[in-house]
Amino acid sequence: MSFQALSLCGELAQALNKLNFTAPTPVQTQCIPVVLAGHDLVATAQTGTGKTAAFMLPILERLLASPERQGTVRALVVTPTRELAQQVAQSAQSYAxxxxxxxxxxxxxxxxxxxxxxxxxxxDVVVATPGRLLDHLIKGTLSLAQVEHLVFDEADRILDMGFIGEIKRIMRHLPAQRQTLLFSATIDEQVQSLVKQWLNDPKRVSIDKENSAAQQVEQVFYAVDEDRKRELMSHLIGKNNWQQVLVFTRTKNMADSLAKELNKDGLATLAIHGDKSQGARDKALEQFKSGKTRVLVATDVAARGLDIVDLDYVINAELPYVAEDYVHRIGRTGRAGKTGYAMSLVSIDEQWLLEEIEVLLDERLTPQWLPGYEPDLTKEPKDNRKNSNKSRKQRDKKRILNKRSTRRR
Structure with missing residues (x-):
């Protein structure tokens, strides 16, 4: 199918031609007609499948049908992170x-x-993170009374980051009669609850198996002691001459510390996380994209917002506390039909986290040993000396989720 078959207006077709967009992706083929028909929509698709165009192109088409109302906010896209908001807004501008x-x-x-x-x-279109959107509503610098199209982009991440309170307050400013679209890489009970509460008889589109890792990403797991992870990482990056490597950690302190140590190993590295200023984050991302920085270390706050063309390598220096975040992390590579490589370093204390990922993916994930970096089998998981794995899971998950619920972006 071509974009011409989707019956988009001349202005949008002209923009797509300039952008060298020839054929729509599967998510675009399935979603664009649904949105043009005015239905609410729940779409499950991995990152890199072209979902921004899947909702933005038909929304722009419908806005152009009423030129007399231009200049009024009629479309709102809510995203979990600054980076994703910028990415969506830039894409929307290019389409329009x-x-x-x-x-x-x-x-x-x-x-x-x-x-x-x-x-x-x-x-005509506002793309926003929940916290700043609410700031403008409170100050009275923005009205949503005329919004006809509402999009929750990466809804699972919005909820996971603790924004449900802000979303409920924002919804009070929206008209009851509207089209609501929800896009998410994973669907869980929280997302289902949101769908039931705010969408009206939505159509459903599922491009990938729910809660699945990107099929075109090769996943490799190495068992290694915690204190040798950085050494193994530097060895593999250097030996294989990997360029543009995105590394994920659980905490901001770990991101900064790891970036410092990788620089000592001769790998040009920068860290990006929520404590960095927007200017510093933009600069780090630009240097990474341009190749001036070889390794970018990020916390999960950046897992959804980074838009990096041809990113080949993702490394999990630490497994995430929330299994769904693993899917989001490795989804930064292997995008738009291209292949990618995701490597995870697993210490003995993280075995329960690996098991959580196995349950989510319904797949057996067996770590291998790299000669010279074999784990010390005499070590016991730290928490096994005091508590069961189950109690540790409950405690760590509660701590990390409580921390996320206080984060405002």
Whole structure:
């Protein structure tokens, strides 16, 4: 199928031609007709499948059908992170480049003044993170009374990061009559609850098996002692001459510490996480994309927002506390039909986390040993000396989720 078969207007077709978009991806083929028909939608798709165009193109088409209302906020896209908000807004602008439609991107960590000025000048589409969106609603610099199209992009991540309170407050500002679209890499009970509460008889599209890792990503697991992870990582990056390697850690402190040690190993490395200023995060990402920085160490706050073309390598220096985050992490590679490589380093204390991922993926994941970096089998998991694995899981999950619930972005 071609984009012409989707009956998009001339302005959008012209923009797609300039962007060298020839054939729609499966998620675009299935979602665009549904959105054009005015239905609510729940779509399950991995990152890198073209889902932004799947909802943005038909929304722009419908906005262009009422040119007399241009300049009024009629479409709202809610995203979990600043990076994803910027990415979606940039994509929307590129699709609308041959039209008079205006986009505004609202996110925390940046001066609110220019955002207020942009809103005052008029906007058709607003892309925002929950916290900053609520700031504008409270200040009265934004009205959602005319919104016709609402999109929850990466809804599972929005809920996982503790934004349900903000979402409930935002929903009070939206008209009851609207089209609501929900896109998510994974579907769990929280997401299902959101669907039941705020969507009206939605159509469903599922591109990948729910809660599955990207099929085109090769997954490799190494068993290694915690204190030798950095050494093994540097060895493999250097030996294989990997460029543009995205490394994930659980904490900000670990991200900074690991970046410092990798630099000592001669690998140009930067860290990116929620405590970094927006300017520092943008600069680090730009240097990584340009190749000036070889390794980028990130916490899960960046797992969904990074848009890096041709990223071949993802390394989990630490397994995530929440198994679904593993899917999101490795989804940064192997995008748009390309192959990718995801390596996870598993210490004896993380065995229960690996088991959680196995349950989620319904797949047996067996770590291998690399000669010279074999784990010390005489060691016992630290928590086994005091508590059962079950109690440790409950305690660690509660701690990390409580921490996320206090994060505002």
């Amino acid at each position: 480049q041959c039209t008079a439609l205006k986009m505004v991107c609202l996110y925390g960590g940046a001066n609110i003044g220019p955002q207020e000025k942009a809103l005052k000048a008029g906007s």
